[in-house]
Amino acid sequence: MLQQFRYLFFIFVFFFFTNSMALETDWSVGSESQVRLISPITHNDNQSEIYIGLEYQLQKGWKTYWLSPGDGGFPQEIVSNNSQNIKALEIKWPTPEQFEILGIQSIGYKDQVIFPIKISLEDITASTHVVFDINYLTCKDICIPGKAHLELNIPSGEAELTKHFFILEKTLSLLPQESLSVSFLEKVNTNIYADEEFISFQLKAKAKKSFDNPSVYLHTEFGLPVINPNTVLTANSKKLTSDFIFDKNIIKENKIDVQFVVADQNRSFVINQTLTVQNKDISTNNNYLFILLIAFLGGVILNAMPCVLPVLSIKLLSMLQHLEDPLSIRRSFVVTSIGIIFSFILLAVSFISLRHLGISIGWGMQFQQPIFLMIIGLILAFFSLNLFGLFEIPIPRFMNAKVVSGLQENYYTRDFFSGFFATIMATPCSAPFVGTALTIAFTQSSIMMLSIFIFMGIGMASPYFFVSFFPGSLRFFPKPGSWMIYLKYLMGLLLFGTLLWIGNILLNHFNYYFIYASIFLLLLILFFSYFIRHKKLILLIATVIFFTFPNFSFFNPVSMKTNSDWLDLTTINLEELKEENILFIDVTADWCATCQFNKINVLNSQSIKKVFEQYNVIKIRGDWTKPNTIIEKFLQRHKKFGIPFNIIYNKENPKGIVLSELLSENEIVEVLNKL
Missing domain, CATH: 3.40.30.10 (Glutaredoxin)
Incomplete structure (x- = not known):
């Protein structure tokens, strides 16, 4: 009997202790999501302010929403009218993340999230009865509203820690910092600007060290749609400028309460301010000059990339024969520069047109198309053979003699298209500043995209402009001699290597028989052009045959399994x-x-x-x-x-x-x- 009493006493103490050390409500009923209240302490500890946690448990793939979720949802609503001994509530919102739900950009949370709630008590000597009626929304492939009625009683008196203390403390420590001095930021400025068409919410921040991969979120009372801000980082990644630009007709007020959250990895900072709208031209407020400078530098650096360097080298080599004619050098390099800039403009117009048609755009995307690769391969083949002295294309006789003479003497057409060719060869390359400039270009207006591409073209053309302004700089090269022939052959080998690279890419679209057939066709062109005078006709027939290859299933690629640990x-x-x-x-x-x-x-x-x-x-x-x-x-x-x-x-x-x-x-x- 005594032994049974001991067992009963042990069970009673165990359950009482467990319940007191785990002050919480039951989970709400739901298949996609569940919520509950948790307390880090057993009593109010005779404090006038205490924290509890509102915990969400979401099934895999389901998400719920932040303060400003955009058009895709709504934030949680908490009604606490039936609570007792509560003077005020303050919900703390953890750092959210941006995601796409049903094709709409939204901001919120996934998996598990705890919202710390700060409670101000009316009387520290009385028990506190928390009664929450919660409405919220969860979404995955569909959206399902959720409801929960939660009640939690917190007695007065000295407190002990519950099992939820550490998780709630961790959640509080990860909340966006409100004090600048203890945050990862050194300085923050916020402003609102407006002109006749647009209104811009701007945040400027300076990091104590540097930004890694920052995100900026905006909250206002107007339920603004979620957009990607125009965010620009300085070269050393220490300063950030983010602009959220909306149609001015959405907002009429002159004073606006705003909240910005700056998040970077596991660090975040929140700032709440009431700002007055300032009249200012939005277009002058987006660091456009800095963006254009980045585009220019990216264009300059492209000349050093392995895709482009042979083209520049060949151009310089061709001009060494004209050192005594600086005017000819100037004209030649200016025309090539114009070709580069014009080709960048053409690229920008093409990207803008594709974007308006709803087609995804990207730098180098043309290299995904087999026909484009075949065209580039053909150009490279004749270019390299020309450098080896094996193939030349005469100018058609039907052209006016004066025009022909001008072309043969000045090569303006060749100069112009060599600029085009340099730009085409630059597109599969990326370099410092290029990625930044392209990211900004593809997310901005058509005018801004065009401006960025023009400045990138000017940057890439800058070495050519330099030589055109200072043709005497070519005298730093050795005097023309036999070394030029060997250098010409070297450039031919580099272009031939590029041709092999293009051939390797084509193997993703065709099989090896396509490569063998192309080589055989090229050898036939060389053979017949050596014995037959009608080179243009031979070239035309061979080109037509070459571009019919994709129509034959014989050349279709064979899927090959490769062993890889990726x-x-x-x-x-x-x-x-x-x-x-x-x-x-x-x-x-x-x-x-x-x-x-x-x-x-x-x-x-x-x-x-x-x-x-x-x-x-x-x-x-x-x-x-x-x-x-x-x-x-x-x-x-x-x-x-x-x-x-x-x-x-x-x-x-x-x-x-x-x-x-x-x-x-x-x-x-x-x-x-x-x-």
């Missing part, structure tokens, strides 16, 4: 893998020269392979050699419109840490060490 981005569930793993994602393409540089010099190096093994990194690759909507959407979610694109994810960094376009081993190791 997962395919298009077949995995990225959200699942993020939760428990470190992920390294490489979006690449066979036509992307910078991507190949990253693979050869960094990703395929033994040291990086060992680092990936050390940190158990899951490697994922997205191959954008051919058009792929999954990869396009992935890039667009990260506001990227060109490749290479490399990003590292883990549980603490669900938005990812974006890496430089030109990778380095030190950068990857440094990021992994921080995780």
Whole structure:
């Protein structure tokens, strides 16, 4: 009997202790989502202010919403009229994230989220009865409203910690900082500007160290749609400017309460202010000059990329024969510069037209099309053969003799199209500043996109302009001699190497028989052009035959399985893998020269392979050699419109840490060490 009494006493004490050390409500009823209240303490601890937590548990793929969710949902509503001993409530909103639901951009939370609630008590000697009626919305493929009635009683008196204390303390520590002095920011300025058409909510921030991958969120009382702000970082990533631009007709008030949240990895800062709308031309307030400078620098750097350098070298080489005629040099380089700028304008107009037609656009996207690759391959073949002295195309006789004479003497047409060719060869390359300029261009108005492309063209044409202004600079080269012939052959080899690269890309669209047939056709052209005078006719017939190859199923590609320790981005569930793993994602393409540089010099190096093994990194690759909507959407979610694109994810960094376009081993190791 005594033994049974001991067991009953033990069970009573156990359940009483467990209940007192886990002050919480039951989960609400629901299949997609459940909510409950949790308390970090057993009593109010004789304090006038206490915290409790409103915890959401969402099923996989389901999301709920932030203060300003946009057009796609509504934030939670809490009615506490039946509560007792509560003077005031203040809901603390954790840092949200942006996502797409049913094709609409929204802001909110997924999986599990706890909203700390600060409660001011009327009487610290009385018990507090919390009664919440909660309305909220969860969405996945459909949206389902949720309701919950929760009651929690918190007695007065000295408190002990419950099992929820640490999770609530962690949640509070991760809330956006409200004090600038303890945040990761050094300085923050906010303004609202308006002109006759637009209103701009602007935030300028300076980081104490630097920004990695910042996001900025805006909340107002007007239920504004979720848009991607125009965000610009300085070259050292220490200063940030974000502009949210809306139609002025949406907002009529002159004084507006605003909240900005600046998030960067696991750091965030929130600022609440009442701002007066200032009259100012919005177009002068977007750092456009700085953006155009970035575009110009990107264009300059493109000349040093392996795709473009041979073209510039050949141009310089051709002018060494005319050192005694500076006027001819000036004209030649000016015409080439005009060709480069005009081709960038043509690219911009093409991208703008495609965007208006609703077609996804991206830098280098033309290299995904086999016909374009065939055209480039044909040009490269004749270009390289010409440098070896094996093939020349005479000017047609039907052209006016005066025009022919001018063309043969000044080569203006050739100069102009060499500028075109340099631009085309630049498109599979990316470089510092190029990615930034393109991201801004593809997310801005048509006028801004055109301006960015023009300045990128001016930047790429700047070496040519320099020589045209200072033709005497060519005298720094050695005097013309036999070395020029060997250099000419070297340039021919470089172009021939580029042709082999194009051929390798074409193997994604055709099989090896296509390559063999193309080589055989090229040899036939050389053979017949040597013995037959009608070279133009031979070239025309051969070109027609070449472009009929894609119509033959005989040349269709054969799918080949390759053994690789890289997962395919298009077949995995990225959200699942993020939760428990470190992920390294490489979006690449066979036509992307910078991507190949990253693979050869960094990703395929033994040291990086060992680092990936050390940190158990899951490697994922997205191959954008051919058009792929999954990869396009992935890039667009990260506001990227060109490749290479490399990003590292883990549980603490669900938005990812974006890496430089030109990778380095030190950068990857440094990021992994921080995780």
